[in-house]
Amino acid sequence: MATERFDAIIVGGGPAGSAAAYTMAKAGLNVVLIERGEFPGAKNIFGGVLYRKQLEDIIPEFWKEAPLERRVVEQRMWLMGKDSVVTMGHRNEAFKEPANAWTGLRVKFDQWFASKAEQAGSLNIYETVVTDLLREGDRVVGVRTDREEGDLYANVVVVADGVNSLLGKQLGVHHEWQPDQVSLAVKEVIAMPKEKIMDRFNLEGDEGVTTEFIGQLGGMAGLGFMYTNQETISFGVGVMVSDLKRTKIRPYDLIENVKQHPMIRKMLQGGESKEYAAHLIPEGGFHAIPPLSGNGWVICGDAAQLVNFVHREGTNLAMTSGKYAADAIIEAHAKGDFSKDGLAGYDRRVRESFIHKDLKKYQGLHGLLNDIDPKLFDRLPAALNDAAYQMLLIDGLSKAEKQKAAIRGLREAAGGTANLVKLGIKGWRAING
Amino acid sequence: MSNIAEKLYTIRYKVDENSHLIIKDQDVCLHCETKECQFFCPAEVYQWHDEEKMTSVAFENCVECGTCRIGCPHYNIEWVYPKGGYGITYKFG
Ligand SMILES: Cc1cc2nc3c(=O)[nH]c(=O)nc-3n(C[C@H](O)[C@H](O)[C@H](O)COP(=O)(O)OP(=O)(O)OC[C@H]3O[C@@H](n4cnc5c(N)ncnc54)[C@H](O)[C@@H]3O)c2cc1C
Numbered sequence: 001m002a003t004e005r006f007d008a009i010i011v012g013g014g015p016a017g018s019a020a021a022y023t024m025a026k027a028g029l030n031v032v033l034i035e036r037g038e039f040p041g042a043k044n045i046f047g048g049v050l051y052r053k054q055l056e057d058i059i060p061e062f063w064k065e066a067p068l069e070r071r072v073v074e075q076r077m078w079l080m081g082k083d084s085v086v087t088m089g090h091r092n093e094a095f096k097e098p099a100n101a102w103t104g105l106r107v108k109f110d111q112w113f114a115s116k117a118e119q120a121g122s123l124n125i126y127e128t129v130v131t132d133l134l135r136e137g138d139r140v141v142g143v144r145t146d147r148e149e150g151d152l153y154a155n156v157v158v159v160a161d162g163v164n165s166l167l168g169k170q171l172g173v174h175h176e177w178q179p180d181q182v183s184l185a186v187k188e189v190i191a192m193p194k195e196k197i198m199d200r201f202n203l204e205g206d207e208g209v210t211t212e213f214i215g216q217l218g219g220m221a222g223l224g225f226m227y228t229n230q231e232t233i234s235f236g237v238g239v240m241v242s243d244l245k246r247t248k249i250r251p252y253d254l255i256e257n258v259k260q261h262p263m264i265r266k267m268l269q270g271g272e273s274k275e276y277a278a279h280l281i282p283e284g285g286f287h288a289i290p291p292l293s294g295n296g297w298v299i300c301g302d303a304a305q306l307v308n309f310v311h312r313e314g315t316n317l318a319m320t321s322g323k324y325a326a327d328a329i330i331e332a333h334a335k336g337d338f339s340k341d342g343l344a345g346y347d348r349r350v351r352e353s354f355i356h357k358d359l360k361k362y363q364g365l366h367g368l369l370n371d372i373d374p375k376l377f378d379r380l381p382a383a384l385n386d387a388a389y390q391m392l393l394i395d396g397l398s399k400a401e402k403q404k405a406a407i408r409g410l411r412e413a414a415g416g417t418a419n420l421v422k423l424g425i426k427g428w429r430a431i432n433g
Numbered sequence: 434m435s436n437i438a439e440k441l442y443t444i445r446y447k448v449d450e451n452s453h454l455i456i457k458d459q460d461v462c463l464h465c466e467t468k469e470c471q472f473f474c475p476a477e478v479y480q481w482h483d484e485e486k487m488t489s490v491a492f493e494n495c496v497e498c499g500t501c502r503i504g505c506p507h508y509n510i511e512w513v514y515p516k517g518g519y520g521i522t523y524k525f526g
């Protein structure tokens with residue numbers, strides 16, 4: 001490998017790394033991007049929603065060339081009972097022009113994004129694992145790879161190695177994630193004829209629908225998703241690792257169980273599963289965010305826990321943090337100062353942006369989700385389903401009696417009035433505080 | 434597609450000769466009460482064998498998620514990525 005010195009080394013060809021590499025290469029910096037997969041995206045999965053705004057700020061009109069699946073015009077939320085569902089949702093033509101978000105698949109998208117960085121002048125190296133950070137005193141000065149003579153040197157290393165971030169741990173900026181700070185998601189990509197998808201989800205042209213579901217999922221509390229692509233459906237379930245440990249339900253059994261829910265079974269019927277995948281999602285929230293820069297290094301994206309799990313936003317935070325890191329490195333380059341002070345522009349940009357504000361807004365939520373009895377995730381949606389069923393069932397009981405019973409059911413599900421009120425207040429504070 | 438073997442069959446693997454996952458101490462597994470790696474791993478990599486008193490590691494099935502590194506109550510699994518270019522390659526992602 002080349003022994004030349006780079007302005008920056010970027011570790012990881014996900015959205016954070018590619019955004020950083022693209023931005024710096026475009027500004028004329030000499031950068032190298034290192035990815036362990038056969039190609040960028042080879043190791044990566046996500047649910048599937050890509051947002052317009054943050055990528056547009058990096059590559060204007062990217063949608064004219066990027067591999068995207070469907071334009072999201074409707075978002076549905078399903079609260080699941082055992083054999084029932086309470087549905088909510090919003091569809092709006094205004095989500096079309098300009099598009100708010102698209103569904104996508106990472107193998108195609110990550111390759112495209114990394115190729116944009118390459119075209120801008122980044123040297124991209126694949127099939128190479130960064131095993132160590134090289135240091136001189138308290139500065140990071142380069143990386144060691146698993147290639148022969150694979151040491152590379154640079155003024156700054158951009159750590160964008162995703163949720164497992166072994167390099168972040170080496171830096172000592174964060175410790176091992178706790179089982180209640182990460183979720184494991186299992187996903188399948190299910191092929192279905194285009195016409196069937198369009199009929200079933202009520203779509204025209206390149207319109208798409210996202211469905212999230214929460215509640216009783218195959219015997220445990222979890223969140224699921226079902227997103228329409230052109231000719232496939234992305235389907236998956238995420239559960240906290242601490243819950244997996246507790247319930248001892250196998251992840252692959254879980255996803256099969258969830259598929260048997262009558263609502264879901266009918267949506268997926270006739271489809272053929274083309275790929276199984278599993279990946280962690282950081283859910284530690286605001287308080288799990290490590291320091292973002294130091295002498296000769298910055299850390300971006302999932303590696304820095306920059307994920308808004310309440311709104312399943314991750315790629316956009318990753319891209320924006322990668323861009324901000326790049327902007328700060330470009331400044332540091334002009335000043336010739338790559339110390340923590342010299343790179344502080346990155347921390348400042350993140351602090352002043354939607355990333356910090358959004359994650360801060362939900363800071364109480366992680367604690368809240370851990371605080372309350374996990375069974376509530378089963379019981380509350382179940383009680384809601386029961387209430388809906390009773391209210392809609394015509395069986396001779398008066399509406400007043402039905403209302404009373406419904407409220408009683410919800411109260412019991414929460415473990416008494418006091419708990420229901422506490423939960424309401426805490427939840428409200430967590431989101432609006 | 435219901436069982437795990439069929440599911441893993443959908444993923445393309447390039448298998449290294451050496452395992453990237455190592456049980457640090459089989460004695461710790463022997464005394465581990467839950468042996469829960471057998472449950473939480475999404476690729477059925479770990480299996481406890483009563484007679485041999487050991488946890489076997491089918492590293493060639495690993496989907497590189499990281500759950501076992503975080504989930505093993507005794508942090509008894511040494512976890513690194515497969516060598517560059519080895520391991521899983523997704524088709525869709
Ligand atoms: C099931 C699921 C559903 C999701 N749904 C959504 C969604 O709908 N919308 C959304 O916006 N976000 C979603 N997310 C979150 C989103 O995927 C992540 O936040 C985002 O991918 C983070 O980008 P990143 O670049 O920081 O990390 P990653 O995308 O993980 O990229 C890290 C890269 O670094 C490489 N790498 C790691 N270590 C090394 C090393 N040592 N040497 C070389 N290369 C290395 C990896 O191979 C990988 O390519 C979802 C995540 C999951 C798991």
Ligand code: SF4
Pocket residue numbers: 456461462463465466467468469470471479481488504505506507508509510
């Ligand atoms: S959970 Fe950890 S200690 Fe227990 S059997 Fe599995 S690897 Fe061994």
Ligand code: SF4
Pocket residue numbers: 454473474475476477478494495496497498499500501502
């Ligand atoms: S990394 Fe994931 S798939 Fe691989 S052995 Fe650990 S838990 Fe199983």
